[in-house]
Amino acid sequence: MDKEDADPVIAAFYRAALEPAQWDAALRGFARLAGGDVACCFLKAEAGTAPSRACVTGLDEQAWEHGYRRYYHALDPGYAVLTRAPPGHMHLMQDYFSEQAVARSEYFQDFYLRAGVRYSCSGVVRDNGALTILSAHRAAGQGRFDRRTHGQLQRVLAHLPNVLRLRDTAQQAQAHGALGWAGLDALPRAILLVDASLRVVFMNMAAQRLLAATPQARSLIAVRGGSVDVRVSSVQQQLAHRVRQACAGLACPRPAPLYTTDEDGRPALEIGILPLPVRIGQHGVGDGAVMIMLSLRPLFRAGRRHWSGVIERPCGLTGAEWSLALALADGMEPAEYAQRQGVRISTVRSQVQAILAKTGTHRSSEIASLFSALEWDAGAPP
Incomplete structure (x- = not known):
């Protein structure tokens, strides 16, 4: 397959x-x-x-x-x-x-x-x-x-x-085949709709709160002149390229979300790219126009520890910690991982604590969320 x-x-x-x-x-x-x-x-x-x-x-x-x-x-x-x-x-x-x-x-x-x-x-x-x-x-x-x-x-x-x-x-809005703005506003996930040139057509309340009230998010992405602006130029170029491809109906060779990193080199903001065929007459977009939904998700909370930049593996993880992080991202429970690796559960718990400290996360589910979209790199260990 x-x-x-x-x-x-x-x-x-x-x-x-x-x-x-x-x-x-x-x-x-x-x-x-x-x-x-x-x-x-x-x-x-x-x-x-x-x-x-x-x-x-x-x-x-x-x-x-x-x-x-x-x-x-x-x-x-x-x-x-x-x-x-x-x-x-x-x-x-x-x-x-x-x-x-x-x-x-x-x-x-x-x-x-x-x-x-x-x-x-x-x-x-x-x-x-x-x-x-x-x-x-x-x-x-x-x-x-x-x-x-x-x-x-x-x-x-x-x-x-x-x-x-x-x-x-x-x-409820009887919006058959049309985009329900109220529906997008009700979503807890931060959502932006953009056209092929990254011009923002719609931004829901969660996105407005994220970009207005979260210093970390503001330092990574903004809306300038009505368009999405990612502070990391390489990510901005990738985003623009993928949005143009999606609007043209072309398959994206790397459909996993994009990540923009913080000053310590950690992936800090996930940008999902989802094509949506919508009809938005009141916003100046013709019927049947293809819009792109950008889904924004911060990966860390504020007040985290700092560490030196990444040298080999992400977040300076050891080989054992990196293996465990990928297993958690794949949905494996710590007890099952310990059994499969033939190690004590106490050893795995210690490794989990080390990963939490190095990534600034607070629980194993956040580790899984952080590394779940990096699966396309899992076959090429550092």
């Missing part, structure tokens, strides 16, 4: 939030990202109840409607796994159900395997008091999920709450 990236899939889900007909395309992209053919996104209020809303790709209607929704949803052992943990984390079901458990399960034997799927990666997010489940599935011949793919699917799930919020706002 080619090395897919999550960003085009994330963009597809945002498009689907504004254009309901695009949900199937978004799920097909999600299935391809997972290296499989089947994906679904459905709402389920609680255990034992049938899904009340669903979008499914790669699975025939008979298997879904007359199989899962009518009966097998109540036997799904994966749902118990998802509800035991806080929402927002993708779970590899291969880690929970052995071959023996699969062989004994009515759900697996009479529905899942017969539907042509074997492995799944699933996560949940809260949606108006209920849970929305997002899942990707692979057939037995497509193999088990690897950690890199797990990390990419996790990135998509992290955007799903914003996608659902945008969907609901657009529906």
Whole structure:
């Protein structure tokens, strides 16, 4: 399988939030990202109840409607796994159900395997008091999920709450096929819409607060003369090039987010680049114009420790710390990493503390967020 990236899939889900007909395309992209053919996104209020809303790709209607929704949803052992943990984390079901458990399960034997799927990666997010489940599935011949793919699917799930919020706002505003400005303003993530020349067409409230009230962000990026200006010239050039490519409909050779660094050489601000086809008559843009959504995310909090510039590995990490940081970015838990490396959990915890100190982060989840988009460099260790 080619090395897919999550960003085009994330963009597809945002498009689907504004254009309901695009949900199937978004799920097909999600299935391809997972290296499989089947994906679904459905709402389920609680255990034992049938899904009340669903979008499914790669699975025939008979298997879904007359199989899962009518009966097998109540036997799904994966749902118990998802509800035991806080929402927002993708779970590899291969880690929970052995071959023996699969062989004994009515759900697996009479529905899942017969539907042509074997492995799944699933996560949940809260949606108006209920849970929305997002899942990707692979057939037995497509193999088990690897950690890199797990990390990419996790990135998509992290955007799903914003996608659902945008969907609901657009529906309430009856903005069918048009961009709901109120929906973007409601997103907690800082969002800017720009044209091919980086001219800002729209900036939501979160972006305004970020650029006005966060000194760190102001020192890295600004809006000057109505256009986006990144203080690091090399990043500005990359951003301009990628935006022009996306507006022209060309595939970006390196679709991972861009990062602009602080004075210590640390990646400090993530810039996601997501193409969106929108219609914005009141802002002087013709119908069908392609706009680009820039998603801004600070990676560190204020008041961090300083250290000398990067010499070899990012943030001056040792080889062992670098290996652990990449594993955390791939979604691996510290205990699992210790087991796989054959070291004590206390050793891994000490390494985590060292990474926290060197990167200025405060918890392992922030380490994962910091390095998750650097996966395209993971195969070339310093």
